[in-house]
Amino acid sequence: MAQITLSAEIRPEQAGQRLDQTLAELFPDYSRSRLKGCIEEERVRLNQEVCTLPRTRVYGGEQVEISLETKDENRFEAEDIPLDIVYEDEHILVINKPKNLVVHPGAGNPKGTLLNALLHYYPPIAEVPRAGIVHRLDKDTTGLMVVAKTIPAQTKLVRELQKRKITREYEAVASGIMTKGGKVEEAMARHPTKRTQMAVHPMGKPAVTHYRIMERFRNYTRLRLRLETGRTHQIRVHMAHIAHPLLGDQTYGGRPRPPKNASEQFMSVLRSFQRQALHAVMLRLEHPISGESMEWHAPLPQDFLELIEALKADYLLHKEELDY
Structure with missing residues (x-):
């Protein structure tokens, strides 16, 4: 696990809000459920005091710090596996996955997966949870997948997926x-x-x-x-x-x-x-960043x-x- 610290000052107009709602507004790159978990795990401080209740009401002006753990995907091996890239910019990749390729390492498949390939193709993606993988295809299902290259892009794509x-x-x-x-x-x-x-x-x-x-x-x-x-x-x-x-x-x-x-x-x-x-x-x-409507076919x-x-x-x- 890698440790990062997020900090901000609660805005006056947020007075009276729940803490978890306030954090979601202050740190939009992270989901509300994830930030709520940080509160419950005693990793959130208000004015240097640990706060453990997501429903805590804020007053405005408090200093907030969050100690956040991110999975370090460097624990997996980067492998030079060819990728059929349909589209790429600084935020996302769209890949046409072939058959017989597992998406994420697991029991019986520690290597040779799409995640291993992504770590080799774009090493900074190791800082993004699950190496940016937003959704999966089964090993022998072929076709299009979107991968996030940054945490903000991944957070937005996951939200959009959840909202259908x-x-x-x-x-x-x-x-x-x-x-x-x-x-x-x-x-x-x-x-x-x-x-x-x-x-x-x-x-x-x-x-x-x-x-x-x-x-x-x-x-x-x-x-x-x-x-x-x-x-x-x-x-x-x-x-x-x-x-x-x-x-x-x-x-x-x-x-x-x-x-x-x-x-x-x-x-x-x-x-x-x-x-x-x-x-x-x-x-x-x-x-996820520009808001532009995009469509791909494989x-x-x-x-x-x-x-x-x-x-x-x-x-x-x-x-x-x-x-x-």
Whole structure:
């Protein structure tokens, strides 16, 4: 952990406010919940006196000091891993993540992650919590991610994500023939027995996924999806919940389901697609510092394109046999 000290004088117009509200106004680069935690952990002083109650009312004119701990991401190793950078400025990076890349080191993945790559590409990012990673994609999900290069940018992006003001759209291939688009609005939580998985659960956190049909094939449907919330494995769990798991998603039931009389060539493509068919194709947000509206698009990766072509070829070969 790295230690930093924040200090300021409480303004006269803030008189009568709660301490946690006042600190959030004085130090907008940090979330109110984080500053509230500092108060409760006895790391906030008013006129040199430790204050432990977030609801404490301020009078104006007090000197406030906060002893803040920041995680030092230098405990992880910087690694020269190529990054497909779609956009970069002094505050943010937008990356097109490839398949087979874990985002953050964890049990079983201490190296070779996106975080390790970021530490090598831009060493100062070690001073930003989680090396600026604002949201994650699963190991084998490809596509767009935004990364903050500074604490102010990260704080603003996290807030915007929580307020559902960042738009993320995906393309996917789901098992089964779907007839119309719709919305899945089912709360999610950690699976009660399979701790590496998520599940729909009435006592979980709210989760909303919108989807529409792009193309229909034999036994499969190509979808465009938009996340309203961002729970772990959300699209994968929601689509499995409505009995249309993503093709290739063996964790949530998307094992290959070959249609009748499928060619060996088509079967080979299905068997070789060893991941969930999910790609983060569009990202739209307001720049955390300038406020400018920005949007990026990432083309489908080669393995996804080959999968779509194989599905189309199989569909056209058997089109006369279909009743939809």
